Amino acid sequence: MAASGGMNALRILLIEDEARLANSVKQGLVEDGFAVEIAGSAEAAEPIIAHGALDLIVLDIGLPGKSGLELLREMRAAGNQTPVLILTARGTLEERVAGLDSGSDDYLAKPFAFAELVARIKALARRPRTAVSAILKVGDLEFDTVKRRAKIGEHNLNLSPKEKMLLELLMRNAGQVVTRDMIAETVWDSNYNSLTNLIEVFVNRLRQKIDPRADRSLIVTVRGVGYTMRAE
Incomplete structure (x- = not known):
């Protein structure tokens, strides 16, 4: 059977503990041509994921027992790069960032339009399947996006959660300008007060932890725009 749009039937694992919602979503996806299996918990999903072929x-995210984010982090740490779409009632900016930081490929908050869910699934299915390293590297600086640990050489860095979010944003965009608006939206929420110097404080604090004795800082200020991390 082929999914609509000429796409071969995709095997989807739906991990959802609300049985009525899970069955409703499964029915709609099956009618759209997808092959769908349901797991009501992370523990029930693990053997299905281990079997592969998804x-x-x-x-x-809000599963009984092990949370969805825990399951996702474990998957990525084990090298499993199966595309993951988070579908959850937790829709704040910080929670979306946490989901993406844990290794998800997309995020859809409940309540949602079923047509949008199908569109996002098809968009993810069209992406090329390439292995993505969980470790970001710029020179001697490394950041493990799964374990949320940063180090320079063999020296571990003691960073706050927001400093880690800021570091990851800069490292993922190394060599490119990251604007103040991008930092505010990713590290803080929509209530960020642009009249404060909070971003400058965090950037300077991060600089001191990354290269306190360096003559040439990895983080460069782009006056009037934002910051960039040297791609070294």
């Missing part, structure tokens, strides 16, 4: 996972 094209995509639709994952709820």
